Amino acid sequence: MPDNTNNEELSAILRDDDKLLAALREAMREREAVPAWFVETGKNAYAWHNIDAELAQLTYDSDNDQRLAAVTRSEPALIRTLAFTSPQLSLELEVSEDGLLGQIIPPGPGTLEIHTKAGIITTTVDEIGCFAVDPKPDNSFRLRCRTASGADVLTGWITL
Amino acid sequence: MRDDPSVVAMVVRAAAGDQHAWDEIVERYAPLVYAICARYRLSRHDIEDVGQTVWLLLVEHLGQLREPAALPGWLATTTARECVRVVKAASKSEWRTAGRDDSLQFVDDRAIDEEILIAERNAGLRAVFAELPARCQRLLSMLISDPPHSYATIHETLGIPVGSIGPQRARCLDQLRRSSAFLTLAEGEIAGNTQGGKARA
Numbered sequence: 001m002p003d004n005t006n007n008e009e010l011s012a013i014l015r016d017d018d019k020l021l022a023a024l025r026e027a028m029r030e031r032e033a034v035p036a037w038f039v040e041t042g043k044n045a046y047a048w049h050n051i052d053a054e055l056a057q058l059t060y061d062s063d064n065d066q067r068l069a070a071v072t073r074s075e076p077a078l079i080r081t082l083a084f085t086s087p088q089l090s091l092e093l094e095v096s097e098d099g100l101l102g103q104i105i106p107p108g109p110g111t112l113e114i115h116t117k118a119g120i121i122t123t124t125v126d127e128i129g130c131f132a133v134d135p136k137p138d139n140s141f142r143l144r145c146r147t148a149s150g151a152d153v154l155t156g157w158i159t160l
Numbered sequence: 161m162r163d164d165p166s167v168v169a170m171v172v173r174a175a176a177g178d179q180h181a182w183d184e185i186v187e188r189y190a191p192l193v194y195a196i197c198a199r200y201r202l203s204r205h206d207i208e209d210v211g212q213t214v215w216l217l218l219v220e221h222l223g224q225l226r227e228p229a230a231l232p233g234w235l236a237t238t239t240a241r242e243c244v245r246v247v248k249a250a251s252k253s254e255w256r257t258a259g260r261d262d263s264l265q266f267v268d269d270r271a272i273d274e275e276i277l278i279a280e281r282n283a284g285l286r287a288v289f290a291e292l293p294a295r296c297q298r299l300l301s302m303l304i305s306d307p308p309h310s311y312a313t314i315h316e317t318l319g320i321p322v323g324s325i326g327p328q329r330a331r332c333l334d335q336l337r338r339s340s341a342f343l344t345l346a347e348g349e350i351a352g353n354t355q356g357g358k359a360r361a
Binding site for chain 2: 010014017020021022023024025026027028029030031033034035037038039041042043045046048049050117139140157159
């Protein structure tokens, strides 16, 4: 659509009372169409502002390997493995039907938070750096790991 | 609206930790994000997913937005990209067997530019409206309600003589046109049109 059309349309709205009222009506209607929960969700997202954790990048996903190997394989693997890496800490994750099993490297105790869009679940990382999440989150989530040695790492969003 | 100073100020304040400024951004642009989700005909669950992802991404990028005034463009492209992701994920298996329907797969730049312009105009109009004196807001609200109220009802509700409603309506609209926010809206829209797709820089 040529730019002139929009400009002419706008000039008409600026000049004409009826058109201006119609434009206002449309603007109000557009806002009214937005459910309150949608706006609330947006406001709640601010809780993530300035979280002081280091971001761990996804560095391995077995699903990607499987896609490459799909030609030669007849059955998909039952367990998906993911790895996240940051300068402070790496995190390996196995996804099975039942849940998540993970290990942090270097090994050591700490706490693991599972951040879903609905809220946070906390679990323990044991002395050898292992943790379990059961059942597995059914929606997108991120993991934040804080170790006794002072590391604080957050993964990107994971969708299983 | 690319150079709307209020948008820049909101982004700067939100990046500095002001939750109230963040809330203003969400209030102002939630209709834009929602309108794009609606265009992809997503389920409520998927709309929620997309909305959450978009706002979370924005929270993380607040400090890095190189041009805060380009926020609506950033929001529109990010929303469209997330919608495509959700649509693809939902129909992955069907595509494999039944042949792919690519119609929703690619983001239509022009449609998004159009969406941005309309949503920005609407957001601007709402901002302008909010600056009007309360009596004008009450009168105009009754005039734009759907279905519109009759002059008799407006007279009963607001106590304005029927013969004064027309002149007051004209005065309120003139006042609206003279407000600084309206001028920003008008200039911004014309500038935005001549710059075309650059809004998504």
